[in-house]
Amino acid sequence: xxxxxMQGNRVIGEAAIRAGCRFYAGYPITPQNELTExxxxxxxxxxxxxxxxxxxxxxxxxxxxxxxxxxARAMTSSSSPGISLKQEGISSLAADELPAVIVNIMRGGPGxxxxxxSQGDYFQATRGGGHGDYRTIVLAPASVQELAxxxxxxxxxxxxxxxxxxxLADGMMGQMMEPLTFKKPKPRQYHECYTxxxxxxxxxxxxxxxxxxxxRMEEHNWKLFRKYQVITKKEIRHETFKTEDADLLIVAxxxxxxxxxxxIKRARERGIKVGLIRPITLWPFPSEVIRKFSETIxxxxxxxxxxxxxxxxxxxxxxxxGCVHFYGRPGGVIPTPVELTKVIEQHAKKS
Amino acid sequence: xxxxxxDVHQDTSPVMxxxxxxxxxxxxxxxxxxxxxxxSIAHRLIAEVIEELDIRGRTIGVPPAGCAVIAYNYFDIDxxxxxxxxxxxxxxxxxxxxxxxxxxSYQGDGDxxxxxxxxxxxxxxxxxxxxxxxxxxxxxxxxxxxxxxTTLLGQVSTTSPPGRDAVLxxxxxxxxxxxxxxxGTKYIERCAVNTPANIMKARRAIKKAFQYQxxxxxxxxxxxxxxxxxxWKMSPIDxxxxxxxxxxxxxxxxxxxxxxxEG
Numbered sequence: 001x002x003x004x005x006m007q008g009n010r011v012i013g014e015a016a017i018r019a020g021c022r023f024y025a026g027y028p029i030t031p032q033n034e035l036t037e038x039x040x041x042x043x044x045x046x047x048x049x050x051x052x053x054x055x056x057x058x059x060x061x062x063x064x065x066x067x068x069x070x071x072a073r074a075m076t077s078s079s080s081p082g083i084s085l086k087q088e089g090i091s092s093l094a095a096d097e098l099p100a101v102i103v104n105i106m107r108g109g110p111g112x113x114x115x116x117x118s119q120g121d122y123f124q125a126t127r128g129g130g131h132g133d134y135r136t137i138v139l140a141p142a143s144v145q146e147l148a149x150x151x152x153x154x155x156x157x158x159x160x161x162x163x164x165x166x167x168l169a170d171g172m173m174g175q176m177m178e179p180l181t182f183k184k185p186k187p188r189q190y191h192e193c194y195t196x197x198x199x200x201x202x203x204x205x206x207x208x209x210x211x212x213x214x215x216r217m218e219e220h221n222w223k224l225f226r227k228y229q230v231i232t233k234k235e236i237r238h239e240t241f242k243t244e245d246a247d248l249l250i251v252a253x254x255x256x257x258x259x260x261x262x263x264i265k266r267a268r269e270r271g272i273k274v275g276l277i278r279p280i281t282l283w284p285f286p287s288e289v290i291r292k293f294s295e296t297i298x299x300x301x302x303x304x305x306x307x308x309x310x311x312x313x314x315x316x317x318x319x320x321x322g323c324v325h326f327y328g329r330p331g332g333v334i335p336t337p338v339e340l341t342k343v344i345e346q347h348a349k350k351s
Numbered sequence: 352x353x354x355x356x357x358d359v360h361q362d363t364s365p366v367m368x369x370x371x372x373x374x375x376x377x378x379x380x381x382x383x384x385x386x387x388x389x390x391s392i393a394h395r396l397i398a399e400v401i402e403e404l405d406i407r408g409r410t411i412g413v414p415p416a417g418c419a420v421i422a423y424n425y426f427d428i429d430x431x432x433x434x435x436x437x438x439x440x441x442x443x444x445x446x447x448x449x450x451x452x453x454x455x456s457y458q459g460d461g462d463x464x465x466x467x468x469x470x471x472x473x474x475x476x477x478x479x480x481x482x483x484x485x486x487x488x489x490x491x492x493x494x495x496x497x498x499x500x501t502t503l504l505g506q507v508s509t510t511s512p513p514g515r516d517a518v519l520x521x522x523x524x525x526x527x528x529x530x531x532x533x534x535g536t537k538y539i540e541r542c543a544v545n546t547p548a549n550i551m552k553a554r555r556a557i558k559k560a561f562q563y564q565x566x567x568x569x570x571x572x573x574x575x576x577x578x579x580x581x582x583w584k585m586s587p588i589d590x591x592x593x594x595x596x597x598x599x600x601x602x603x604x605x606x607x608x609x610x611x612x613e614g
Contacts, residue, residue: 023448050447054440055473062437062470066444069431070411074444092434196429196445198409198452206423208432
């Protein structure tokens with residue numbers, strides 16, 4: 001397989017098309033525009049491919065809802081403020097048990113914020129985001145190669161669990177270029193019985209989220225809950241980096257994890273045994289992995305490009321064990337390995 | 352044509368000739384609509400047209416949030432419930448994925464002309480080859496009679512208790528006329544279901560809209576003035592009269608745009 005040099009946003013588009021995505025609707029917003037533009041140029045050339053520049057993020061996600069129900073592999077993308085607008089549709093997709101892939105190339109917030117890389121949407125992404133008792137699978141790539149791989153995986157996971165899947169990256173992931181290879185996607189496995197294509201000669205079907213009867217609504221909630229339990233059991237992904245001999249651990253994902261790797265190399269040159277746990281799925285969260293490390297490691301530093309969101313999941317995972325520190329740079333600031341190395345040194349001295 | 356046993360039986364007894372029956376593609380479920388509501392008539396007309404055009408197997412409907420939210424309990428066709436106001440976006444997603452299917456959305460005035468204005472307007476502007484059944488009863492029905500974008504000036508609602516005031520509440524929106532200005536719209540007609548004659552006209556309009564879609568003409572919309580005795584606080588008969596005597600002054604009936612007729 002040939003290596004190609006491509007920008008992250010465009011890689012998501014190419015990986016999606018290769019994975020069989022045939023419907024994309026989106027609305028311009030920085031820093032993810034290259035993805036929308038890539039789909040405009042290339043998805044319409046793909047057989048059966050539909051690209052629509054929607055009038056809003058809300059329209060885009062609802063077009064995806066319709067296309068997904070009609071049997072298409074469907075995707076939309078946006079950046080933080082636009083993802084807020086999509087939440088109604090994401091909640092509906094979860095309620096309807098329809099697959100879809102939603103890409104969030106995060107930028108600084110709250111409000112319009114700015115257009116620089118941030119990880120401020122962790123809570124929104126991992127807690128469902130919209131109203132009601134639901135979850136989305138959240139994948140957090142940390143390289144352009146992983147953007148390609150996880151985009152393909154996202155479609156498979158969405159189909160397998162009939163649930164929306166979010167790719168949660170940030171402006172740096174979307175904008176940067178790296179060499180990568182596109183792996184061969186697995187053929188789609190999705191049963192026709194979940195689609196609406198017209199009843200033909202058979203029984204008519206419907207898909208709906210409104211369930212007025214409380215007991216039935218409760219049953220639906222528990223059904224979704226059981227599905228989320230299965231996902232939690234089977235789909236947790238994480239990477240460990242230099243943890244074998246570590247006596248101090250950083251927990252970071254996405255862009256922050258890349259920066260952390262640079263800092264860990266520098267710190268190790270100075271004799272500090274520090275490693276990294278990088279959650280790849282933010283929901284389901286690798287709680288058990290982190291808890292296990294607390295049996296041998298006392299000091300954890302959660303490092304995020306926000307004011308401390310994944311921090312809460314790490315604390316929940318540790319449940320009082322270990323000593324948890326936090327270092328964060330919100331608002332679109334890209335921290336450097338040098339500054340994180342200093343943080344590591346401070347905590348290494350203390351421990 | 353081969354006559355069924357039933358037909359033969361009826362032919363021998365002219366007094367018992369069957370001139371009306373429940374459409375084939377309405378389910379057996381009893382309508383939940385209030386007594387005297389226009390929705391059930393509109394449902395019947397759509398089901399009759401689907402039967403007449405023989406498109407049941409390839410039609411997909413999109414019911415709204417609102418009184419008609421459980422329309423899938425009545426129509427024996429594939430249906431996908433839409434979030435409030437997004438019917439035209441959802442229908443767009445379906446139609447673009449399955450261009451040879453007949454796709455319609457069924458939307459109320461709050462759904463189509465308030466929260467879903469943008470989705471409606473832009474689907475119309477893109478000329479999406481879908482049909483919109485727009486039920487205008489000048490009130491939010493399911494939530495209990497609040498002011499709708501189509502509530503008439505002076506009309507009392509639970510959120511315009513002294514009557515709609517143009518200065519405070521704005522004016523009733525004529526969505527059909529507005530959408531007719533867009534090049535993507537091909538056929539728009541405003542009908543009513545308050546009298547037998549109007550019901551027959553509405554049926555013809557719905558059929559024509561579906562036929563336009565079958566011919567890939569583009570966006571079609573049938574607005575149906577639908578009486579709501581419950582929230583208008585009238586008897587069903589008075590509500591039917593009110594459509595003729597009051598409502599049509601703001602929302603005149605008739606063809607608003609027909610590109611084929613116009614050549």
